[in-house]
Amino acid sequence: MLRSLYIQNYALIEKLDIGFETGFSVITGETGAGKSIILGAIGLLLGQRADVKAIRRGASKCIIEARFDISAYGMRPFFEENELEYDDEECILRREVQASGKSRAFINDTPASLAQVKELGEQLIDVHSQHQNLLLNKEGFQLNVLDILAHNDDALEKYHSLYNEWKQLDRELSELTALAEQSRTDEDYLRFQLEQIEEAHLAEGEQSLLEQEAETLSHAEEIKAGLYRIEQSFFSDEGGLLSFLKDNLNTLNGLKKVYQPAGELSDRMESAYIELKDISQEVSSQGESIEFNPARLDEVNDRLNLIYSLQQKHRVQTLEELIALADQYRNKLSEITSYDDRIAELTARKDAQYDRVKKQAAVLTKARAAAAREVEKQLAGRLVPLGMPNVRFQVEMGLKKEPGVQGEDTVNFLFSANKNGTLQSISSVASGGEIARVMLSIKAMIAGAVKLPTIVFDEIDTGVSGEIADRMADMMQEMGDRNRQVISITHLPQIAARGRAHYKVYKEDSDTETNSHIRRLTDEERVEEIAHMLSGATLTEAALSNAKALLTRIS
Structure with missing residues (x-):
């Protein structure tokens, strides 16, 4: 209030x-x-x-x-x-x-x-x-009147829950179907791209190893010559590094008896001799393993060129990104092949939900049909005293439609103020005053059913x-x-x-x-106000008397 x-x-x-x-x-x-x-x-x-x-x-x-x-x-x-x-x-x-x-x-x-x-x-x-009177011919308003009188609150709440879930499933199915159609259009393209990558038989880490090998093969003579010179500096008969170091080590060993620090220096030099000898042997081994192999260099470059061309084509920077891209193509192709199963499963869920919606819509229809008879009875009783002695009012429950927010019912309020008049949609035959009286009657009827x-x-x-x-x-x-x-x-x-x-x-x-x-x-002011409403600006005794008479009728 x-x-x-x-x-x-x-x-x-x-x-x-x-x-x-x-x-x-x-x-x-x-x-x-x-x-x-x-x-x-x-x-x-x-x-x-x-x-x-x-x-x-x-x-x-x-x-x-x-x-x-x-x-x-x-x-x-x-x-x-x-x-x-x-x-x-x-x-x-x-x-x-x-x-x-x-x-x-x-x-x-x-x-x-x-x-x-x-x-x-x-x-x-x-x-x-007054503009709200236009609602009278709106199907949504008419259904709402029936639902109020039928006390359909719980049934409507259940219906809305079922309906919203059904519409959600319908949206998901539409999106999945559209995605499936688009994906099938892309299937040949995806399969071609995947086959091209798979034919390359790529392996993780392969690119860096090939690039290192290509670098080595391209400079094989330079590497071999450099390693040979190093090897000669170690083993040369005249002034070889290991030979000089061995002589120095022998000298230190001879001094250990007469010069104590020579022992520590000898141990350190011996460690250096062993390490350098090991290095010299490694250099010799590496030098022997290096050989100029133009055929292998061509083979490595061809492999790298294949990898580079695939990277450029697919706009990636690394071999690992190419391998990941291939996995993406496989996943997309797998999804495409699974779309039919997913669409079938979602369609079955949607159809089952649709049946539940239809079943609950039927509950609303039954309650509304009963309420429609009550509306016809009550409105006729209320409109007759409002100056429509020959009024006829009918709630027409039409053909069912696809379930919507308010159910699947179509409803039309039919009206005739004349005894032999044809029942027609209320807004097309009722005058403004008649529509106002019908709306007042509907609100009064609703007021008796719910707390407005x-x-x-x-x-x-x-x-x-x-x-x-x-x-x-x-x-x-x-x-x-x-x-x-x-x-x-x-x-x-x-x-x-x-x-x-x-x-x-x-x-x-x-x-x-x-x-x-x-x-x-105040009470006195009311008399004057109503008298003015009766007679206009000039107050008359008759108007005042009539105003008092009207006011005495208040129960």
Whole structure:
């Protein structure tokens, strides 16, 4: 229930702070007094787009804040799911729009996203404006009416879960099928590339070994000549390094008896002699193994040229990357061959899920068919007192369609206000006043089935008068019973007189600005306001008497 509404610096409103009552209340005021401005401010709390032009001239920002009594709404799950502070008695929605264009939203003084404010706001207040009457011919709205009266909440939740899983499987299957088709197009190319790499019989580390061998073979004579010179310096009969070292070692050994340090020097020199002798033998062996082999050099270069050409073709730098690329080609080809099995498995899962969706959709259809008969019965009973004695209303359950978000049912509300008229889609045959009465009847019918949020009717009585207006007032008053809250913006005195509380919207002009205000009328002020609605600007005794008579009818 809407407890209070605070508006600051919005359009013609400088500051407004008004409390609201439970039950049925009315708001009246001259055309242009600011009723639509108040509804526009409420619209911001319902997540509508903010327009900086709505900020009062000269102000830096506008603020709209509403306090709701949510003690009977059981909304804890929403707050917990969205990690918002929860008060089981009161909820505060606030929207601030800066002149710079920035907009901020708050739930219980905690910053919230616009989506969160919109979701919560729609559960707290329902503004029924004239454009909402257009919903009456929308299949989604019609199905929603049937679901509410059929108490299909649990069945719909189960259906949505099954449906979403089915659609997910359908998307996965489509993606896999498209991938399979593309991969099959690439199969010949992949196979050719793989065969070309495999024919090379590449081995890890091979490239570096071949490059070293090619370098050695290309300089074989130079290497062999250099090793021979080194070998000669070791073993030359005249002045060979090992011969000189051996003589020096013998000299040191002869001095050990008379010169103690000679022993240590001898040991060190002997180690050097052994090492150098080993090196000389290795040099000799290496020199003998080196030979100039043009045939082997050609063979190595051909192998390297093959590796280099494959690297260049596949745009890689190393032999290991080529081998890894071959593995990738094998994996892709393996996937291609497995696509059929994967597609078959996913198709079977999708088909099984589709059967579950169809089965749950049938549960919805059965409940809706029963609810449709109840809608026909209740609406006829509600519309007859609203000036349609010969009304006929039928809920047509059409041919089933492919399962969608709301099931597989097609539904159409058929209407005829005349006894012998042909039943047709309601929007094509009903007048604006008739559609307004049907919508009011539907909302009243829904109010009897579920706990509706605060409902604001914006001139739903357009196009009616007299006794029909009385009956519409009865219906809104009935909706306001049992601690529900219904607020009607009206120009009809018959409806204005029926509210538990009466609020008036009015403008005040000064030399520099115009301000819109709203206030609750006292009993005496109500008499005058309704008398003005009956007679116009000039108050007459007859109008005052009629106003008092209308007000005495409030139960």
